[in-house]
Amino acid sequence: MKLKYPLEVNPGTTITNKTGGWRTQKPIVDHEICIGCDVCRKVCPEGVCFPTGEKNSKGRIFYDRDLDFCKGCGLCAKECPVSAIRMENDFK
Amino acid sequence: MILNKLEYRIKNTEYRIMKLDNSKQFLEGSHAVAEIIKLIKPAVVAAYPITPQTHIVEDLAKMKASGEGGFEYINTESEFAAASLLLGASATGVRTYTATCSQGLLLMTEVLFNIAGMRLPVVITCANRAVSAPINIWNDQQDAVTIRDAGWLMLYGETNQEIIDLHLLAYKLAETLRLPVMVNMDGFVLTHTYEPVLMPGQEQINKFLPPYKPAIGTYLDVKNPVTLGSLATPDSYMEIRKQLAQDIYLSSDLIKKYHTDFKKVFGRSIGDNGLVEEYKTKDAEVILVAMGSVCGTIKDAIDEMRERKQKVGLLKIISFRPFADEEVIKHLAKAKYIAVVDKSISLGSEGVLATEIKRAAYNQTKAKIQSFIVGLGGRDVTKEMIEQIIFDIKKDKTNKMHFISCTD
Numbered sequence: 001m002k003l004k005y006p007l008e009v010n011p012g013t014t015i016t017n018k019t020g021g022w023r024t025q026k027p028i029v030d031h032e033i034c035i036g037c038d039v040c041r042k043v044c045p046e047g048v049c050f051p052t053g054e055k056n057s058k059g060r061i062f063y064d065r066d067l068d069f070c071k072g073c074g075l076c077a078k079e080c081p082v083s084a085i086r087m088e089n090d091f092k
Numbered sequence: 093m094i095l096n097k098l099e100y101r102i103k104n105t106e107y108r109i110m111k112l113d114n115s116k117q118f119l120e121g122s123h124a125v126a127e128i129i130k131l132i133k134p135a136v137v138a139a140y141p142i143t144p145q146t147h148i149v150e151d152l153a154k155m156k157a158s159g160e161g162g163f164e165y166i167n168t169e170s171e172f173a174a175a176s177l178l179l180g181a182s183a184t185g186v187r188t189y190t191a192t193c194s195q196g197l198l199l200m201t202e203v204l205f206n207i208a209g210m211r212l213p214v215v216i217t218c219a220n221r222a223v224s225a226p227i228n229i230w231n232d233q234q235d236a237v238t239i240r241d242a243g244w245l246m247l248y249g250e251t252n253q254e255i256i257d258l259h260l261l262a263y264k265l266a267e268t269l270r271l272p273v274m275v276n277m278d279g280f281v282l283t284h285t286y287e288p289v290l291m292p293g294q295e296q297i298n299k300f301l302p303p304y305k306p307a308i309g310t311y312l313d314v315k316n317p318v319t320l321g322s323l324a325t326p327d328s329y330m331e332i333r334k335q336l337a338q339d340i341y342l343s344s345d346l347i348k349k350y351h352t353d354f355k356k357v358f359g360r361s362i363g364d365n366g367l368v369e370e371y372k373t374k375d376a377e378v379i380l381v382a383m384g385s386v387c388g389t390i391k392d393a394i395d396e397m398r399e400r401k402q403k404v405g406l407l408k409i410i411s412f413r414p415f416a417d418e419e420v421i422k423h424l425a426k427a428k429y430i431a432v433v434d435k436s437i438s439l440g441s442e443g444v445l446a447t448e449i450k451r452a453a454y455n456q457t458k459a460k461i462q463s464f465i466v467g468l469g470g471r472d473v474t475k476e477m478i479e480q481i482i483f484d485i486k487k488d489k490t491n492k493m494h495f496i497s498c499t500d
Contacts, residue, residue: 001270001339005332007211008310009319021327 019046023072026090027065033084034062040076040085049076116290121252121282122147124289125191125217128256130161131297132263134215135186138166138177142196143229144279145219149191163189171196175203175214182212183320185311187263187304190214193279194221194235201239204272208243209336210321213266213273213304215259216244220384220435221279222469230470231279233384234436237412237444243336245273245343246413248383249362250369252277252287257354257362258410260292260301264350267304269343276412278385278435280470292358300357344416367416369408370423372398376405378482379424381449382433383409386466386473390433393478404482409445417452424453430461431485433478437465442493460485463493471497 009017034056040049040063048066056062065076077085119127125148129137137156139149155161164181168174171192178188192200197218207214218236222228236246245265249255255277262273277283309316324332344367351366363369371391373379380390387408397404407423409415424430430453434443441447446463453461464481467473477496484494 001268002307003211003270003335005328005335007320007322007332009322010309011317011319018327019325021325 018068020068020070020072023067023070023090025072025074025087026067026070027072027074027077027085028088029062029064030084030086031056031062031064032058033082034060035082035084036060036062037081038063039079039081040065043075043079045073045075046071116288118286118288119252119291120147120284120286121255121277122219122284123151124252124256124287124291125259125277125283126151126155127291128259129189130155131292131294132189132259132301133187133303134163134189136164136166136178136181136188137161137190138168138174138181138188139190140168140171140174140192140196142171142193142221144221144231144283145191145193145196145217147283148217148219152189171199172203175200175207178214179203179207179210179212182207182214183210183312185304185306185313187267188214189216191217191219193219194223194229197235197239198223201242204239204242204244206321207272209332211270211336213263213270215262215266215272216274217255217259218274218276219279219283220276228469229279231281231385232435232468232470233276233278234468236274236276237436237438240413240444243271243340244413245269245271245340245411246276247273247411248276248409249282250385250387250408252282252285253289253360254362254410255282256289256291257358257360260297260358261347261350261354261362261366263304264301264354265343265346267306268350269339269346270306270310271340271343276384281385290360296357300354341414344411344414344419347411347414347416363408363410365419367411368419368423369410371406371408373405373407373423373427375403376427377403378429378431378485379405379407379427380431380433380478380481381407381409381420381424381445383412383445384435386433386435389473389475390478393475396475397479397482402482412445412448415448415452420449420452421456424449424459425457427457427459429485430457430459431464431481432461433464433466433481435465435467435473437468437493446493460491462488462491464496465493465498466496473497 156165432446443463
């Protein structure tokens with residue numbers, strides 16, 4: 001019998017199975033303030049903070065986060081040395 | 093001397109009969125179950141002994157020891173371990189079996205939910221027994237009804253013949269639907285009783301129940317790696333549970349279908365259609381509803397009452413999960429009184445089957461539906477008690493639950 005919602009999870013599917021659903025707050029990154037120091041990437045327990053590769057007006061490569069997997073723990077916002085990240089309620 | 097002669101005759105007759113395929117044998121209920129399991133050929137049997145299930149697993153252990161049983165037999169340290177072991181074994185894509193009851197079944201509870209949630213086709217025989225405290229090893233059906241919400245198909249047999257037939261149906265359903273099935277047989281009343289049973293031959297069984305081959309990618313296999321029993325977030329859990337609920341509910345159609353196949357292969361039926369069995373309900377004023385071995389007593393009582401021109405009938409529930417609402421209502425619709433006979437009780441409410449009948453009958457009948465509790469902890473259920481129920485339901489103006497043959 002084939003199940004409409006299969007219960008077996010195949011290898012390499014961590015990327016396709018999104019885990020951001022239980023977040024209550026999401027981090028908003030102000031790209032202009034971001035100095036690209038890499039602290040948010042280091043502290044993120046989910047590994048979802050990443051350098052975007054784009055430069056802001058000050059010539060810094062700014063960071064962002066992947067909301068498909070961000071669980072909204074707020075560590076990045078807490079640790080950001082220039083307070084470029086703030087947490088906002090995530091409405092559905 | 094006379095005894096010896098008699099023994100000799102019985103032994104010889106038995107021997108001759110056993111040589112013949114497809115003939116009746118005089119077997120103890122537990123032994124009949126062990127025999128049918130041997131023929132069904134599970135790959136793994138894991139069990140922990142508990143009265144009154146003991147003879148089933150003892151016989152299977154003997155079969156293993158003598159080389160008759162081709163399965164792995166694993167003695168576990170508890171029922172929780174036995175169920176966990178079967179969960180793992182079943183996840184590797186093989187046929188599995190265990191038997192338990194009462195405290196043992198309750199100890200398995202957490203694993204039972206997991207087995208159902210993981211859609212593993214494990215089959216369990218539950219030798220229905222009362223639940224402690226007070227400790228009591230005798231028959232009622234409290235153990236099985238307590239875990240009715242675990243996601244298992246639950247089938248109840250009246251006779252040992254029905255029990256072995258239900259095991260065949262159970263494996264067929266389990267492996268097609270990817271759902272676990274529990275076959276319930278009343279402890280002692282069936283497990284320890286010798287009855288003539290028609291043991292199907294291996295060829296017939298192979299025809300009805302071919303070897304279990306799950307689809308690739310649905311079981312643990314190093315060549316096709318998958319994760320089973322993984323996390324489901326709020327985004328997906330509800331859909332998965334709804335899928336389970338619907339598959340169980342819709343399985344009643346499949347029970348009917350496989351029952352037809354069963355009849356073709358084995359030439360006998362399990363009740364009317366594998367779901368229910370009606371007994372003289374067509375013109376009945378009072379219909380009793382019950383499940384398990386007590387139906388035999390009720391049928392005898394009905395025959396006697398019919399001789400006295402009392403219009404009484406019985407609806408036997410074989411499939412408690414799924415609960416076949418339409419099949420049940422079809423037989424109950426014309427009755428004036430519906431007496432539901434339970435060998436279990438939902439404490440603080442009433443008989444579990446009674447609640448179920450009331451739910452199914454909502455807006456479908458104007459009959460008086462009342463709950464009657466009998467035979468808890470192995471108290472004998474007699475024909476007089478059945479007549480008492482018929483008397484009570486007509487006389488009692490209220491709708492309250494009755495305990496039958498309870499001194500207080």
